[in-house]
Amino acid sequence: MKKVTAAGRNVEEAVQSGLQELQLTKDQVEITVVQEEYKGFLGIFGKKNAIVELKEKKNSVQEAKAYLEEIINTIAGPSEIVTEENKKTVCFHIKGEKAALLIGKRGQTLNALETLTQLVLNRGSGQYRQAVVDAENYRLKRREILDQLANRLAKQVSKTKKDVHLEPMPSGERKIIHDALAKHPNIKTFSTGEGRYRHLVISHKDSRKPKSG
Template identity: 70%
Template sequence: MRNVTAAGRNVDEAVQSGLQELELTKDKVEITVIEEGNKGFLGIFGKKQAVVKLVEKIDPIQQAKAYLQTIAEAIAGKSDVTVQENKKSVSFHITGEKAALLIGKRGQTLNALETLTQLALNRYPGQYKNVTVDAENYRSKRKDTLSQLAIRLADQVLKTKKTVHLEPMPSSERKIIHDTLSGYDHQIKTYSMGEGENRHLVISHKR
């Protein structure tokens, strides 16, 4: 993080001088007053300038963005990362000529990037945000695919009365299937089984 020590005729002037040097606004820095300064006797004798230290505040989201972009470019070359933030979550979207390389089989690479980015973002105390990482609009396409799969398997269960176990998938993807089927048919129920990487969704018939 950047920092600067600045001086001025008073504290406000010293702060403004430091802000100009850092090219930041006041809300982006931590300010420590080192010397209040004084005008001296008759404005001449014992006159001291005010001295302040400005330290750029840590921006967890921008640090997480830079971290994600570094990894993305190591895998897929030149990449751009855009950020959308709301109160409880942050979405990072990666674009680039080879952004598809960041998806992996059934989104496994993208899921790993999402986990790493969430850890990077939430390593600072006092805040927690859910993180989504996307590339090539994969998340939206995957949601449509999972919703269609859920309905097809639910119809199969209704017809055969046999329970279906899906492959292991992240909680966010299990939720898509659960939400899709929550009001689909009162005879269908969904629940998760297994631990860790083997956690998967089960679709069964209410007997």
């Protein structure tokens, strides 16, 4: 977090000097007036400049990025993280020669990094946002695999009318399958189980089993 002390003939001039040095805008900093300007006796004797302290405001995205960068540099060496954000989601795209090491079996390492990054992103923040951590375009590839799996299992359940329980997976991946089958005429999906055992069930709409969310 950047901080600077700046002086000027008045407070506003001191603030502008500090902003220029930090290369930030006024809404990105916290301003503390250390000393008001004093024009001195008869405008000559004892004259003092205004002094202000400018401190960069806490940026949760930058904090999460720095935290993630520290971890991945240990695992995969120097890597670049490109952030892409909107009101609800912040995506951290990891690029590097050994970025594939960060994926793990079925994305388990990537999912763990995502969980930790999300905790940092929302720590002390008044606005909750979802963190998405990606490497080697894994998320898109995984979505395609899950879409194919959903359609294949939907055909199976339509034919047999027997429920299919998938292995436990993160909420984001369960949602992909939920969405893929949301408009299917014969299929319903729901999640069951607690914590790391929570998993998706694909069921025929004729089944009387209650939907648990």
